[in-house]
Amino acid sequence: GQNIDQPTEMTATEGAIVQINCTYQTSGFNGLFWYQQHAGEAPTFLSYNVLDGLEEKGRFSSFLSRSKGYSYLLLKELQMKDSASYLCAPEGGAGSYQLTFGKGTKLSVIP
């Protein structure tokens, strides 16, 4: 089975840095996705990690530790438009490419 844990809500100030953590326990594992979802809208792809370490993409970075079942999403220079839910989604292994989504972390960016 799959178990994914991420904080329900976070609040951060415009211009600051925020780290959203995700721990997971899965029966198989290929890699881990992060998606962004604004209220009432579709999730959109942010990042995919398959190897251990940090992947940087502009203001957003994502980290993965396969041995610890741990990932985080780092958002720098926060902007108001970053207010959204962030979904952690491990990808299954053994030929299964199913994603299992965490419940999401709702980030509120305040002035």
Place this chain on the structure above:
Amino acid sequence: DADVTQTPRNRITKTGKRIMLECSQTKGHDRMYWYRQDPGLGLRLIYYSFDVKDINKGEISDGYSVSRQAQAKFSLSLESAIPNQTALYFCATSDETSGRGDTQYFGPGTRLTVL
């Protein structure tokens, strides 16, 4: 034009009615998925299809059925809608690309209310 489209975008229906939600894609992807999203529960997989002749149940398939009419079309049916099927429904597509996993691309969603 959007790559993944869903119709209708909003639907209000009554208990016991049959409802069909439709999904079309122009991305040329083989894999298609149906999810529902409920507050506090996140996205949950209902059904998925890896090609036209392949249909698989997801985590919560009871009360739902699907049809893959073509590579580009994947429909979700509620044979007899009940109030706890009130949710936001998303269709998604994917095409495994080396080095990027099986990135899924989502449609805009259908908000379904069952009274």
